[in-house]
Amino acid sequence: MPFNLKKNTINEFHKEVIRKYEKRPFLYFVDDEPISYAEYGQKVTELRKKLVSLGLKKADSVVLLGPASPNWAISFMSVMSAGFVVVPIMEDFPDNDINHIIEDSNCVAAILAPSYVEKNRLSSLSDKILLSMDDFAVLNELTLHHDESSLTPFTDHCAYLTLEADDQGCYATEPEDVAELLYTSGTTGFSKAVMLTHNNLVTNLYEGTDLIDECFDENAILMSLLPLAHSFGSTSAFLSTMYKGPRICFLKRKPTPEYLQTVFKKVKPTILGGVPLIFEKIFQKKIVPVIESKKFLKKAIQFSPLLRKGFYKVAGKSVMNYFGGHIKCIIIGGANFSEQVETFMRDAKIPYLLGYGLSETSPLLTFSTLKESRFGSVGKAVRNTKIRITHRDASGIGDIEVTGPQVMKGYYGKEDETAEVFSSDGWFKTGDRGILDDDGFLYIKGRSKNVIIGSSGENIYPEVIEILLSSTLLIEESIVFLEDQQLKALVYPDQDLFFSQYAGDSQNSQFQKDMDDLIKDINRKLPLSSRLTKFEIQKTPFEKTPTRKIKRGLYISDY
Incomplete structure (x- = not known):
């Protein structure tokens, strides 16, 4: 159940977490000993006081730029709980x-990784x-000067200039104050900045974990593979997850399948979080080659649900062992999920959950439970959230619009x-298209701006x-779009297979034949x-957003 806080601010939430879990172990790197919730709380207080001593005032914005780590988490909480506005930036930008x-x-x-300063990479830091x-x-000596010229949309008056922080390094904060400025990882142009309030974040953070x-x-x-x-x-x-008091483990370097296998064996996580691509790649590398190598097995999986379930159940044990053998649930979100991979996870009895949301909604809008889920669905609306489908087509698919306490203050x-x-009656337009079933389960079909209108x-x-x-x-990976009134796929081949079997030559006759056969099979x-009429090879990996979505605007004309 949600905490009974005096008011919905990040600092009130933070204090309750420390009070409830102070003796438990909390944050750590792989191979290191975790600091406790109490030690984490002390580090947050020390950093808040340091920021105040450097002259920061209420509602000043502070950038975070660095890899996921205990110190990133400490910085994130310090900035918001002090009454400043945190601005996280993806390293991949x-x-x-x-x-x-x-x-x-x-x-x-x-607050940033020193390498950004040492290499003088960013002129904007001067x-x-x-x-x-x-x-x-502190990496430099600088004196802050606050006056009316420094006002931002977070502070539309000068009263904040006279406010004083308390002895814990905190300024008085209200639920409707902006806590986070989150730049969306859009697929075109510069990112827009989403303003999320303390109330947006606090009301949303209870959702999801209360259902599991x-x-x-x-x-x-918890081992999160999310940025x-x-x-x-x-x-x-x-x-x-902090709301529930677990340990959170961070990787020391970027994940590879080999490194992750070593980490999972050491850490033995009970909860995993990641984007669909991670689990789709595990399926592709560990399960698909076995299926493709045996014609009988391939046909059996295609035509016999009973044999498919039997094979997937056995294969699932191997995957669970790969994850360390102690997984209670895997949380997947951030993009569409392959039906083939979901079928495998369901048949293999791998405990997984799908959720849906956006940066503009703090993010969670829908979630499932381990006991109640539906194949292909991202779950039902979370507490105090309503979803409606507008501009429906003949099949009932339409634009997804939402309302709830997690919806942003604005850009x-x-x-x-x-x-x-926002619609005329105040509902947020997600930009996604989907359908709701009679029981309120939501099924995502795609982005509104990606929809292709066929000839009919x-x-x-x-x-x-x-x-x-x-x-x-x-x-x-691939992207599909309309070119000269024909559906075309721009595809980036699996590099291991492409070079081992076709010498990296897209003009290789066998490669062309295999691609033609593959397209026919897909069609x-x-x-x-929706059938493809042509394909083209992408020679380099697609440029992507931090949640591994391809930046379509770089590859599709007039996107």
Whole structure:
């Protein structure tokens, strides 16, 4: 049940977490000993006081830029609980985008990995107070000057300039104050900044984990494979799980299948969180090759549900062992999930849950439970949240609109763009299309702006085709779009297979034949209007957002 807080602010939430779990182990790197919740609380207080001593005032914005780590988590909580506005930035963003965010957010300070300073990579840092994320040491000498010219949309009056922090390094904060400025990982142009209030975050962080309470006890260990600077990582994988008092383990370097296998064996996590791509790749690398190597098995899986379930159940034990053997649930969100992989996880009895949300909604809108879920669905609306489907087509699929306490205050400095994403009666337009069943389960079909209108006026969802393509051994990833009134796939081959069997030559006759056969096989699974007529090879990996979505605007004309 949600905490009974005096008011819905991050600091009140933080204090209750420390009070409830102070003696439990909390944050740690693989191979290190965890610090306790009490030690974490002390580090948060120390950092808040340091920021105040450097001259930061209520509602000043502070950038976080660095890898997921205990110190990233400490920084995140310190900034918000002090009454400042946190601005997390994805490490994967190009330097040009990072400079844009630093300048656009009007930040006065940054807590960052020292490498950004040592290499002089970011020109926008020259007039900011800089602290090392390694040890919170101050990296430069700078004096802040606050006056009316420094007002931002977070502070539309000058009264905050006279406020004093208390002896814990906290300014008085209200639920409707902005807590986080989150730059969306859009697929076109510069990111927009989402303003999330304390109330947005606190009301949303209870959702999800309350529905899987059976997965949390004093021995629970979360390993999140999500970036912390993304809303799913910071809210759902940090704040929401912190509410239940588990240990949270961080990787020391970027994950590879080999490194992850070693880590899972050491850590033995009970809860995993990640984007669909991670689990789809595990299926592709561990299960698909076995199926493809045996014609009888391949046909049996296609035509005999009983034999398929039997094979998947056996294979599932191997996958559970790969994860360390102690998994109670796997939380998946951030993108569409392959039906083939979901079928495997369901048949294999791997405990998984799907959720849905956006940066603009803090993020969680829907979630499932281990006892109540439906194949292909991202679950039901979470507490105090309503979903409606507008502009439906003949099949009932339409635009997903929502209302609830988690919906953002607006886009920072962009009143017109904020107005565009709200209906006349105040519902938020998600930009996704989907359908609700009679019991309230939501099924996502694709992004509204990705929908292709067929020659007869029918809606074609390219994501459906792309998932089928990427579920094959030969294709790593793909995008589908309309070109000269024909459906075309731009595909990036699986590099191991491409070079081992075809010498990396896309003109290889056997490669061309295998691709033709693959497209024919995919088309047999699609309605006539959604069938591919041509393909082209992408020679380099697609550029992606932090949640591994391809930046379509870079590859599709007039997107």
